[in-house]
Amino acid sequence: MPQTSREEREGPRTLAVRVWRGREEGGFREYRVPAQANQTVLDVVTWIQRELDPTLAYRFACRVGMCGSCAMTVNGRARWTCRTHVSRVAGPEGRLELRPLANLPVIRDLAADMTPFFDKWAKARGRFQPKDAPDGAVPEEFHVVPPASRQRREADAGIECIGCGVCYASCDVVSWNPDYLGPAALNRAWTLVNDVRDGAQAERLAAVAGDAGCHSCHSTQSCTEHCPKQLDPSAAIAGLKRRLFWDTLLGRRA
Ligand code: SF4
Ligand code: SF4
Ligand code: FES
Numbered sequence: 069m070p071q072t073s074r075e076e077r078e079g080p081r082t083l084a085v086r087v088w089r090g091r092e093e094g095g096f097r098e099y100r101v102p103a104q105a106n107q108t109v110l111d112v113v114t115w116i117q118r119e120l121d122p123t124l125a126y127r128f129a130c131r132v133g134m135c136g137s138c139a140m141t142v143n144g145r146a147r148w149t150c151r152t153h154v155s156r157v158a159g160p161e162g163r164l165e166l167r168p169l170a171n172l173p174v175i176r177d178l179a180a181d182m183t184p185f186f187d188k189w190a191k192a193r194g195r196f197q198p199k200d201a202p203d204g205a206v207p208e209e210f211h212v213v214p215p216a217s218r219q220r221r222e223a224d225a226g227i228e229c230i231g232c233g234v235c236y237a238s239c240d241v242v243s244w245n246p247d248y249l250g251p252a253a254l255n256r257a258w259t260l261v262n263d264v265r266d267g268a269q270a271e272r273l274a275a276v277a278g279d280a281g282c283h284s285c286h287s288t289q290s291c292t293e294h295c296p297k298q299l300d301p302s303a304a305i306a307g308l309k310r311r312l313f314w315d316t317l318l319g320r321r322a
Contacts (some may be wrong), residue, residue: 082101109157138232148296169233198266226258239320
């Protein structure tokens, strides 16, 4: 029977954690962190900041997978860190390498600047605009949207996005073309294209049809593979492409 090491049986006692320090220019610093049962990657970062280096910059809020603020690059892959257990990613030797999210400017250390990410939501017309009240006034009556309708189901499939940026950091097209709107903004646009209460459809479809829009997607599905909420932005983007195709074929676009 093959012998197993203590680390393989019980896990490591200490984690070796390399953490990015600095801005775009910077380097890794290594820390030793006691391993704990059920420890998350965010727990490790918080321990380093509280016990070893109070100057370490990082971001989190909810710690339960709701706010989307804690995403980082963990051993080369974008992940939400408050719901990523160390035991799943550190291997038998207990090694972690932490960087800020890719495809975004670095503020400092592990904090990426999300401004370009959310600017693209605005460019994709990712804000709900009520049909009855283009000036922002409260509509007089509520629309009734049957839960089983096709459009409601299409919108529901993408609505749980928490804006974590994991898909954006995992998308090769974003890294080649910084203008590309990216999976989350296009996913958001698709939920609104399917929202029968929304009154900005023509502008939104024009916004996502441009050079930086859905036609730039290469359908590699990294966004879908990495989304921690198990959403499918690549399917949403395919939906936008289909919609634009039919609108063009049927002469519904100006
Ligand atoms: S499917 Fe499109 S949006 Fe998603 S990662 Fe690939 S290229 Fe990016
Ligand atoms: S689509 Fe998924 S990975 Fe992308 S921002 Fe939303 S929750 Fe995060
Ligand atoms: S801290 Fe809110 S999703 Fe991780």
